[in-house]
Amino acid sequence: xxxxxxxxxxxxxxxxxxxxxxxxxxxxxxxxxxxxxxxxxxxxxxxxxxxxxxxxxxxxxxxxxxxxxxxxxxxxxxxxxxxxxxxxxxxxxxxxxxxxxxxxxxxxxxxxxxxxxxxxxxxxxxxxxxxxxxxxxxxxxxxxxxxxxxxxxxxxxxxxxxxxxxxxxxxxxxxxxxxxxxxxxxxxxxxxxxxxxxxxxxxxxxxxxxxxxxxxx
Amino acid sequence: xxxxxxxxxxxxxxxxxxxxxxxxxxxxxxxxxxxxxxxxxxxxxxxxxxxxxxxxxxxxxxxxxxxxxxxxxxxxxxxxxxxxxxxxxxxxxxxxxxxxxxxxxxxxxxxxxxxxxxxxxxxxxxxxxxxxxxxxxxxxxxxxxxxxxxxxxxxxxxxxxxxxxxxxxxxxxxxxxxxxxxxxxxxxxxxxxxxxxxxxxxxxxxxxxxxxxxxxx
DNA sequence: TAGATTGTTAATCGATTAACAATC
DNA sequence: TAGATTGTTAATCGATTAACAATC
Numbered sequence: 001x002x003x004x005x006x007x008x009x010x011x012x013x014x015x016x017x018x019x020x021x022x023x024x025x026x027x028x029x030x031x032x033x034x035x036x037x038x039x040x041x042x043x044x045x046x047x048x049x050x051x052x053x054x055x056x057x058x059x060x061x062x063x064x065x066x067x068x069x070x071x072x073x074x075x076x077x078x079x080x081x082x083x084x085x086x087x088x089x090x091x092x093x094x095x096x097x098x099x100x101x102x103x104x105x106x107x108x109x110x111x112x113x114x115x116x117x118x119x120x121x122x123x124x125x126x127x128x129x130x131x132x133x134x135x136x137x138x139x140x141x142x143x144x145x146x147x148x149x150x151x152x153x154x155x156x157x158x159x160x161x162x163x164x165x166x167x168x169x170x171x172x173x174x175x176x177x178x179x180x181x182x183x184x185x186x187x188x189x190x191x192x193x194x195x196x197x198x199x200x201x202x203x204x205x206x207x208x209x210x211x212x213x214x215x216x217x
Numbered sequence: 218x219x220x221x222x223x224x225x226x227x228x229x230x231x232x233x234x235x236x237x238x239x240x241x242x243x244x245x246x247x248x249x250x251x252x253x254x255x256x257x258x259x260x261x262x263x264x265x266x267x268x269x270x271x272x273x274x275x276x277x278x279x280x281x282x283x284x285x286x287x288x289x290x291x292x293x294x295x296x297x298x299x300x301x302x303x304x305x306x307x308x309x310x311x312x313x314x315x316x317x318x319x320x321x322x323x324x325x326x327x328x329x330x331x332x333x334x335x336x337x338x339x340x341x342x343x344x345x346x347x348x349x350x351x352x353x354x355x356x357x358x359x360x361x362x363x364x365x366x367x368x369x370x371x372x373x374x375x376x377x378x379x380x381x382x383x384x385x386x387x388x389x390x391x392x393x394x395x396x397x398x399x400x401x402x403x404x405x406x407x408x409x410x411x412x413x414x415x416x417x418x419x420x421x422x423x424x425x426x427x428x429x430x431x432x433x434x
Numbered sequence: 435t436a437g438a439t440t441g442t443t444a445a446t447c448g449a450t451t452a453a454c455a456a457t458c
Numbered sequence: 459t460a461g462a463t464t465g466t467t468a469a470t471c472g473a474t475t476a477a478c479a480a481t482c
Contacts, residue, residue: 009424010448010449011421012448012449012450013449014417014420014421014424015414015417015420017417017420018399018414018416018417018420019401022399022400022401023401036462036463036464037463037464038462038463044401047450047451047452048451048463049450049451049452049465049466050449050450050451052463052464052465053449053450053465056465062464062465063463063464063465064457064458064463064464065456065457065458065461065462065463065464065465066457066458066461066462066463066464067458067462067463067464068462068463068464082416082419082420082423083419083420083423083424083426083427088422088423088426096318097314097317097318097321097322098315098318098319098322100314100318101313101314101315101317101318102315104314105314105315107399108419111416111419112419112423113419151426152422152426175426175429176422176425176426178418178419178422182235182239182324183239184236184239184240184261192421192422192425192426192429194418194421194422196413196415196418197232197235198413199235199299199328200231200232200234200235201395201411201413202299202300202325202328202329202330202395203231203232203234203235203299203300204228204231204409204411205305205369205393205395205409205411206299206300206305206329207226207231207300208393208409209300209305209368209369209392209393209409210300212392212409227472227473229472229473229474230473253438253439253440254439254440255438255439264474264475264476265439265475266441266442266474266475266476267473267474267475269439269440269441270441270473270474273441279440279441280439280440280441281439281440281481281482282437282438282439282440282441282480282481282482283437283438283439283440283481283482284438284439284440284482285438285439285440
């Protein structure tokens, strides 16, 4: 589950790692085996020292002057650091459209995430399967999480139900919550909540447009 | 479209604004009319000076010693700053499950975002309506964007189609892209891309779990 | 008045970037 | 060798936090 030799790594670096990975993977088909931090930096419009420091945090072997980094080693290093090489099991609560989208998205497998079951309070959905995975009634939630030792819970219910779902997750032993409800969850210390903050994204878009049209007035 | 008197505001502050707003809205029902930065800070587990500086960036009237800030004024200020009081029109390309989820999500109205049409290359979806909004073939995309002066494009297609959709959006005159495809888009200067970086979120969750289980070994 | 709360100025902290010596 | 590229050490930058005077 947890990888080995993980030095602490900044949140900023962590956010950039998936970008590096994606970029390296696009290169991987071609004939090149090595790449320099300089090239990566230019392609992704990042500072090259920053790229080197980021890579230093994930690559087993260090880069070599003139030749750069071995692409495959970098990919392995990043994947390992991101936990893509080990599967984490998760459950999702709220199988509306967004919930279904996440529930059925196969891409998460690539990221080491396996959503093993969905839960909803709508009886019409009980025992429906999506991509071969069952939707179950909420009553079965706590017990299943405990029995299967699930650690990750995904919340895709409306905002007003999010806190009670969250509490239920804690009862089920879940310690990391991926929250898509536009709602700040109250959790005790030691519980990790990652808010998928769409309103913040929209705020940035709105800010950009405001600046854009203000400038051009 | 763009609000008035917008001083520059840090990205960090911008991310926190929706949280303040949500918190203030939960208070708004009750009888209190004022609130102190101290109280907000404690409730949201933030530093109180940080809260004051954030609020200073959005509130028309400043707070008063002993009484704090007027809740309604704060709400108005934040909503205005976030652009929630003016509607921006957007189009979405890719009406799969995730696309449908976003397309039909009424909550975006609250955020000042109005998705007026969806586009997909699947003929089965042509002229289907979701929440009274049409899904159209890609052929109509550029023309519609231009005619209606749409500035925001949402990308919910698979990664391998994202870049070509992006290029099409630029052709249609779109200048702000909200990208849900796990893929770094190439765009010219002046175009804003907000990546909804789910892989980065997963990376953080994975990182937390790794640390958690490492510590407890 | 007294003190809770404000806004500001200065100190701290962490991340980014610049400068540079080491090396294949 | 020469020079492209590395990793490190120091400088810069921006955001957070601490200290404090102002005020209702």
